[in-house]
Amino acid sequence: MIRRARGMPWRALCAAAALVLVGCDSISDDAQNRSLRALAQPVAAPAGFDAPARPRPCAREDFAPSRLPPVGRMPDGSFMEHILERGKLHVGVDQNTLRLGYFNPTRGSMEGFDIALARAVARAIFGRSRDRIVFTAISTAQRDDAIKDGKVDLVASAYSITCKRMRTMLFSSVYYRAQQKLLVPEDSQVESLSDLRGERVCATNSSTSIGSIAGTGVVPHPVELRPDCLVELQEGRVAAITADDSILFGFRLQDPQTKIVGDCINLERYGMAINRSHPEFVGFVNGVLERLGADGLEDIRHHWLRELPAPTNAEIRRCGRLPDRLRAEIAADRRRSEDRLADSRRRWRRTLAAPPVVELYHCDRDCSRRASS
Amino acid sequence: MGSAGTAARTVARGRVAISRHLATTPGRLRLAAALLVLTAIAFGLVARHAAGERREAVQSVAVTERLLVSAVELSISLSNTHAIAAFGFLRGGPERPASRRSYKVALAQSGVAVAEITRAIGASPGRGPAVRRITRALPMYSGLMESARSNSRQGFPVGNAYLREASQTMRNVMLPSARDLYEIEAQSLTHGYRAGVSRGLLLAAGLAGCALLAALAWTQLFLARATRRIVNPALALATVLLLGLAVWIGVAFAVQHDALAEAQRTGSDPVELLTATRILASRAQADESIALAARGGGEGEKRLQDVDRGFQAVTRPIPGLLIHAADVSGTSVKSIDAAYRQYLAAHADVVTQVKRGLFDQAVTLAVQHGADGRPSTDAAGDVLNRALEREAARAQARFEAATARADRALNGLSAAIPGLTAACLVLALFGVRRRLEEYR
Numbered sequence: 044m045i046r047r048a049r050g051m052p053w054r055a056l057c058a059a060a061a062l063v064l065v066g067c068d069s070i071s072d073d074a075q076n077r078s079l080r081a082l083a084q085p086v087a088a089p090a091g092f093d094a095p096a097r098p099r100p101c102a103r104e105d106f107a108p109s110r111l112p113p114v115g116r117m118p119d120g121s122f123m124e125h126i127l128e129r130g131k132l133h134v135g136v137d138q139n140t141l142r143l144g145y146f147n148p149t150r151g152s153m154e155g156f157d158i159a160l161a162r163a164v165a166r167a168i169f170g171r172s173r174d175r176i177v178f179t180a181i182s183t184a185q186r187d188d189a190i191k192d193g194k195v196d197l198v199a200s201a202y203s204i205t206c207k208r209m210r211t212m213l214f215s216s217v218y219y220r221a222q223q224k225l226l227v228p229e230d231s232q233v234e235s236l237s238d239l240r241g242e243r244v245c246a247t248n249s250s251t252s253i254g255s256i257a258g259t260g261v262v263p264h265p266v267e268l269r270p271d272c273l274v275e276l277q278e279g280r281v282a283a284i285t286a287d288d289s290i291l292f293g294f295r296l297q298d299p300q301t302k303i304v305g306d307c308i309n310l311e312r313y314g315m316a317i318n319r320s321h322p323e324f325v326g327f328v329n330g331v332l333e334r335l336g337a338d339g340l341e342d343i344r345h346h347w348l349r350e351l352p353a354p355t356n357a358e359i360r361r362c363g364r365l366p367d368r369l370r371a372e373i374a375a376d377r378r379r380s381e382d383r384l385a386d387s388r389r390r391w392r393r394t395l396a397a398p399p400v401v402e403l404y405h406c407d408r409d410c411s412r413r414a415s416s
Numbered sequence: 417m418g419s420a421g422t423a424a425r426t427v428a429r430g431r432v433a434i435s436r437h438l439a440t441t442p443g444r445l446r447l448a449a450a451l452l453v454l455t456a457i458a459f460g461l462v463a464r465h466a467a468g469e470r471r472e473a474v475q476s477v478a479v480t481e482r483l484l485v486s487a488v489e490l491s492i493s494l495s496n497t498h499a500i501a502a503f504g505f506l507r508g509g510p511e512r513p514a515s516r517r518s519y520k521v522a523l524a525q526s527g528v529a530v531a532e533i534t535r536a537i538g539a540s541p542g543r544g545p546a547v548r549r550i551t552r553a554l555p556m557y558s559g560l561m562e563s564a565r566s567n568s569r570q571g572f573p574v575g576n577a578y579l580r581e582a583s584q585t586m587r588n589v590m591l592p593s594a595r596d597l598y599e600i601e602a603q604s605l606t607h608g609y610r611a612g613v614s615r616g617l618l619l620a621a622g623l624a625g626c627a628l629l630a631a632l633a634w635t636q637l638f639l640a641r642a643t644r645r646i647v648n649p650a651l652a653l654a655t656v657l658l659l660g661l662a663v664w665i666g667v668a669f670a671v672q673h674d675a676l677a678e679a680q681r682t683g684s685d686p687v688e689l690l691t692a693t694r695i696l697a698s699r700a701q702a703d704e705s706i707a708l709a710a711r712g713g714g715e716g717e718k719r720l721q722d723v724d725r726g727f728q729a730v731t732r733p734i735p736g737l738l739i740h741a742a743d744v745s746g747t748s749v750k751s752i753d754a755a756y757r758q759y760l761a762a763h764a765d766v767v768t769q770v771k772r773g774l775f776d777q778a779v780t781l782a783v784q785h786g787a788d789g790r791p792s793t794d795a796a797g798d799v800l801n802r803a804l805e806r807e808a809a810r811a812q813a814r815f816e817a818a819t820a821r822a823d824r825a826l827n828g829l830s831a832a833i834p835g836l837t838a839a840c841l842v843l844a845l846f847g848v849r850r851r852l853e854e855y856r
Contacts, residue, residue: 070609070677074685074744075602078692081733082595139573149510149571270577277574297572 105216108333109326114170122321123168126196131177132168134161135195138180139270141293142347143201146180153178156289156347157199160218160315160332164197167331182268184249187211190316197328201289203251203311213321214314215328218340220359221287222307223252226276226294233283235305236261242282245272252285255309273298287311292351307354307362441642442855445848448635452844455631459624460837463665466617467833470672471826473612477676478819480608481684483536484601485812488691490529490550491594492698497522498586499702501561503783505568505579523558530554533597542600549593557585583706605684612676612822618669625662632658632844639851650847654840661836668825675822682745683815689741690752690808693734694801697759700730701797704763708770708782724767731760745811752807755800762786762793 117123126132136157138146144155162172169175181189186202189195190212201221204214225244227233236244240260246253248265256263264281266272272284273294284291291303317325332340344353354362437443500522504515530550537543560582567575632655639648703726734756742749765787769778782793791799 070613070680072606074680074689074740075606077733077737077740078688079599079602081692081737082598082695139576141573145573147571148568268577268580270574271580273574274577274581294574297567297570297574 106213106322106325106329108216108329109323111167111327111330111334114167117168118323121327122196122324123327127168130169130175132161132165132175132197133177133179133195134165135181135186135189135198135200136161136178137183137200137269138178139268140201140290141296143289143293144199145293156219156343157201159343159347161197161199163335164315164328164331167327167334183247184267186316187249190318193318196317196321196324198316201287201311201313202316203287204314205251208316211319213317213319213325215317215325216332217312217314218332219289219313219344220354221289221311221313222354222358222362223255223285223309223311224288224291224303224307225305226284226286226291226301226303227282228276229300229302231283231302231304233304236285236308239283243280245275245281245284246286247272250286251309251311252287256285270294270297276301288351289348292348296350307358310359310362442852444638444642445635445852448631448638449845449848449852451631452628452635452841452848455624455628456837456841456844459621459628460834462617462624463621463837464830464833466621467665467668467826467829469614469617470612470669471823471830473608473614474672474676474819474822474826477605477608477612477679477684478816478823480601480605481687481815481819483533484598484605484684485687485691486529486533486536487594487597487601488695490526490533491591491598491695493522493526493529494550494586494590494594495695495698495702497526498583499698499705502579502583502702502706503708505564505575511565511569519561527554542604543597546593546596546600550590550597553585553589553593557582557590560585602688609676609680613673621665625658628840629655629658635844635848639847643851648847648851650843650850654843654847657836657840657843661833661840664832665829668829672822672825675818675825679815679818679822682747683811683818686741686745686747686811687808687815689737689744690804690811693737693741693752694804694808696730696734696737697756697797697800697804700727700763701793703727703730704766704793705782708766708779724770727763741807745814747807747810749807752800752803755796755803758791759793759796759800762790762796765790766793 112118112123115127117127136144136153138144138153140155142155144153144157146152147154158178161176161178165172165175179189179195181195181198181200183200186198186200187208190198201219202208202214203221204217208214225233225236225239233239236256236259242261243264244256244261245264245266246256247269248267253263253265264275266275269286269290272281272286275281276284276294277298284294285308286294288303295301295303315328317328335343341353438447497519500515501519504511504519530547534547534551537547560578564575564578564582567573567578569575632651636648636651636655639651640646738749738752738756762781766778766781769781780792781787784792786792786796790796
């Protein structure tokens with residue numbers, strides 16, 4: 044744009060020009076277009092529905108617990124030593140799940156079952172957990188990436204061990220077994236998933252629960268964070284919520300006008316997730332869990348989830364049993380796993396007290412198929 | 417055959433009679449009078465319409481610009497309300513009475529802003545849906561906020577989920593609607609400017625004026641030849657009157673054009689650029705405080721690193737806007753630039769603390785006092801906002817003065833055009849009639 048001289052001479056010129064009907068064109072959209080462009084903010088894309096691909100059952104590699112080194116003296120070259128030098132343990136958590144992992148605004152600190160376990164790990168490294176943990180709040184869908192990118196050392200966030208996840212990260216031993224169930228309003232007649240055909244059922248995006256309701260006739264209603272489901276239920280936008288009973292238990296505490304119903308849709312085994320490049324840390328965490336012992340773990344569970352009855356062995360067996368036709372697949376997968384693990388064993392022998400063993404089966408959706416049909 | 421032939425003959429006879437009459441001097445004079453009447457009426461109507469159109473455009477520009485400013489105020493008060501509410505909840509610990517009070521004040525201000533814009537806009541088309549969306553969403557938003565509050569007070573994390581829902585209502589419904597309103601006003605402002613300098617009717621008026629002038633000249637030439645009197649005083653006066661009116665119209669339109677262009681250049685353009693900056697700065701500040709209160713990623717908001725990227729993205733156009741504002745208005749934006757730099761520095765300090773994982777220090781830097789005696793981002797943001805407001809108010813004053821000048825330029829014209837054209841016509845007819853009477 045050409046800057047024009049201002050003042051009387053120009054005005055006189057303009058007047059003369061206007062007289063011969065030429066006029067001085069000085070109206071422009073320049074400034075306005077610039078302002079509008081600057082204000083055109085991109086609108087965040089709505090959360091998509093990314094149901095997990097149909098998983099196949101697989102063998103699970105578990106690492107024998109290593110003997111715990113003395114506090115503050117981690118083995119040379121191990122990941123624990125790196126954490127010790129850094130002075131902080133980075134833990135990925137969910138800060139919205141009452142009793143499992145949540146930010147207590149009154150105390151100004153993180154609390155819950157998962158948090159207590161993360162603190163136990165920090166205590167084993169530093170001798171205390173206070174000021175030694177950086178909690179990073181991550182959503183259910185962000186968990187995989189947080190581990191893969193090394194943003195956190197450990198994820199303790201009601202994380203179900205599944206075949207798909209096992210391919211991209213390592214898991215500690217199972218520390219809790221939860222059952223996927225339904226939460227409905229107190230006066231609802233719904234008793235199982237089959238009563239909800241055609242109805243909207245809320246589940247967290249990328250969770251195992253949303254995968255296991257696909258194809259059952261209900262309309263999945265995915266949300267980004269766990270408590271969003273409770274909002275959807277309270278606002279009457281969904282007929283039910285499906286999630287692990289440990290999570291639904293927290294919802295019930297926040298809204299007494301709801302109830303947990305239904306048979307176990309799916310058995311969920313919680314483990315702490317760790318990056319694949321730190322197997323020695325998995326052994327260490329398993330060592331921490333072993334030292335806590337069944338009683339210690341039960342004490343922590345009882346402290347946070349005492350009103351929620353722990354699943355009995357019979358329930359676990361019933362919910363987690365595999366159909367016969369899958370056993371052959373598992374055997375084949377186990378052989379593949381063993382080959383792969385033979386390799387790893389050689390690499391890990393230096394830092395691990397014992398080689399990894401293949402010991403547990405896990406399936407996700409196929410069991411639910413059986414349970415719901 | 418007979419009747420058609422008769423009619424044709426009658427027409428032919430009539431034609432012959434008219435052309436014979438026109439060949440005579442009185443006939444010529446009557447023709448001249450008719451031409452004068454026709455061209456004068458055409459000129460008077462078209463010129464008056466041209467002046468009226470421009471004046472209307474000037475007035476609509478003035479009104480639209482005020483609506484634009486109210487849309488900006490609405491947008492800013494909404495985003496402030498949300499920032500205050502979210503920050504109050506998320507920083508943890510028991511709710512502070514002060515933060516509750518400032519939330520209620522901000523919410524009330526938003527309500528007032530909505531009411532004002534509703535009243536100002538009235539039933540004007542196009543703006544209704546956006547205003548309705550905001551009016552509907554505001555009570556829903558405050559309801560969600562109260563659910564968030566009562567749950568949070570009991571320590572229930574579902575409060576965070578309600579807060580997120582309220583955030584989404586704000587981000588996906590209310591702020592975009594406020595922006596739609598802003599865009600509608602901005603576009604109608606441009607439209608007003610275009611209409612204010614449109615030349616179609618002016619050109620038509622010019623042609624009609626030339627026709628009238630030609631009619632006057634032809635009459636005078638004819639009379640001079642027929643009567644051997646060089647000057648017909650009445651007709652000469654009419655011609656002078658017409659030329660005078662033409663000069664007046666030309667000058668008035670030129671002054672109005674110039675004033676309107678100035679209103680845009682030094683008034684509404686800087687106002688738009690500066691208020692766009694204000695909106696962006698308040699958005700950046702809201703994002704920062706929400707992310708901080710969420711301690712780097714709670715409540716499902718983006719993690720602070722992402723928000724810092726968002727902050728950079730939101731603030732990126734600001735320097736360009738400021739340079740452009742200085743460029744178009746020819747004024748200095750040094751004080752704004754300094755305030756903006758200080759604001760960026762304060763934000764950078766906060767980000768440094770966050771990267772070290774020191775959230776409490778970061779919150780202190782953000783709301784209480786900055787590092788090394790510098791202001792906190794909150795305070796720096798306020799300084800920036802005030803500087804922008806001050807400069808925008810100055811531009812607003814320039815805009816109002818210029819549009820008033822544009823309006824004044826056309827003020828007398830709408831009465832003068834019909835009056836002077838009529839006078840011109842009466843004088844001309846008087847001059848012609850004097851000569852006609854000599855033939856009776």
